[in-house]
Amino acid sequence: MSQTHEVVVGRLSTLDRFLPLWIGAAMAVGLLWGRLVPGTGEALSAVEVDGISLPIAVGLLVMMYPVLAKVRYDRLDTVVGDRRLLVGSLVLNWLIGPALMFTLAWLMLPDLPEYRTGLIVVGLARCIAMVIIWNDLACGDREAAAVLVAINSIFQVVMFAVMGWFYLSVLPGWLGLETTGIESSPWEIAKSVLIFLGIPLAAGFLTRRFGERFKGRTWYEEKLLPKLGPWALYGLLFTIVVLFALQGDQITSHPWDVVRIAAPLLVYFAVMWGAGYLYGAVARLGYARTTTMAFTAAGNNFELAIAVAIGTWGVTSGQALAGVVGPLIEVPVLVGLVYVSLALRGRGPFRDDERPLEDEQVRASS
Structure with missing residues (x-):
């Protein structure tokens, strides 16, 4: 383990240091709540605005803003x-990622068309x-993450429906496989982008702009950010509890189905x-x-999926269940990969870390 990594870990708060424990507890609380x-599930699903789950939206916004x-x-x-x-991110996200999930879904779920379609x-x-x-916890480049998710957002609005048509109708037809359709309007996708990225991005930008203008960068990063920082993990834990509670009964009632869906997801991540x-x-x-590239490529927009x-197949459909299982598998897997990333830091091709130590001290304290 590198010296820089030891410095960062040594400065982590109790909340950060025991993150896997808190996430495991949040998953258990959500499952028990939804099951017992x-x-x-029905009550949480009913609290929505224009098709957007309000509890999940609140959790994600609180998580992303700090x-x-x-x-x-x-x-x-x-x-x-x-x-x-930029080129690497576009290739991984929009060429390799969809093609890999399509391949894994057909190879590992050939007898379960609903789950297969949901994974695609x-x-x-x-x-x-x-x-x-995930990028922030792994000490990735925050500025790069902001740019890459913005690019993904633009591509998502423009290309999601087209790629859905290609991977569910055109490509299976070429290969002599079963085809299906998908319903997604550009507005539905744009709405997801505006809510889950636009709002916290605008809030974060304005907070820094006015905070630095009136108090200066030193005050902003040494006084304000440490107070805002913990709210990101509070939002994450709240979101995990709600996600697991929404599908707790269905997940515990169909454990083998969850295992079948989880297998290709694990390989994919x-x-x-x-x-x-x-x-x-x-x-x-x-x-x-590199860390930003890796986590941006591995993660998925579960809310949109x-x-x-x-909207296309119904709330009780197998496609919807596959979509829900996605983040339930993604959360523990990517938390584990955060720690793998930190262990790789300072080794081999990653000896020349670009972020100055003072930036890490701000990150750790916030």
Whole structure:
């Protein structure tokens, strides 16, 4: 383990240091709540605005705002000019990711068309929300994360319906496989992007802009950010509890189905994360941007995938269940990969970490 990593871990708060324990507890609380309290899933599902689950929306917004408030927006030009990072991210997210999920779904779920279709939809929905916090926990490049999720958002609005048509209708037809359709309007996708990325991004930008203008950067990063920081993990834990509570009864009632859906997801997360690190090592992106690349490639926009599945096939459909199982598997797997990332830091091609130590001290304290 590198000296820099030891410094960071040594400065973590109790909340950060025992993150796997808190996440495991949140998952257990959500499952028990959904299983033991009748009507929990229906009550939580009923609290929505224009098809958006209000509890999940609140959790995601609370989770993302502190992280986006930490971004140094005056450094974004250094990310936009990094063609290796941008091209690699586009290839991983929009060529390799959907193709890999399509392949895994057909290979591992050939007899379960509903679950297979649901997983393909998950593969098309690139992450714009939770990846922000995985990247931050793994000490990735915040500015790069902000740019990459913005690019994913634009591509999502423009290409999601087209790629859904290709992977569910055109490509299976070429291969002599069963075809299906998908219903998703550009507005539905744009709405997801505006809510789950636009709102916290605008809030984070304005907080930094006015905070630094009136109090200066030193006050902002040493006084304000440490107070905002813990709310990201509070939002994450709240979101996990709600997600597991929403489907607690269904998950515990169909454990074998969950296992079948989880198998290709596990392979997918591992391969995409590993591909991101391999590319970063070959392209010499450095640890911080390689980490951002890997987590951006591995994560998915579960809220969009679930919304599309419910809108097209119904709330009780197998496609919807596959969408729900996505984040339930993603959360513990990517938390584990956070720690794998930190262990890789300072080793091999990642010895030349680009983020100064003072930035890490701000990150750890906040």
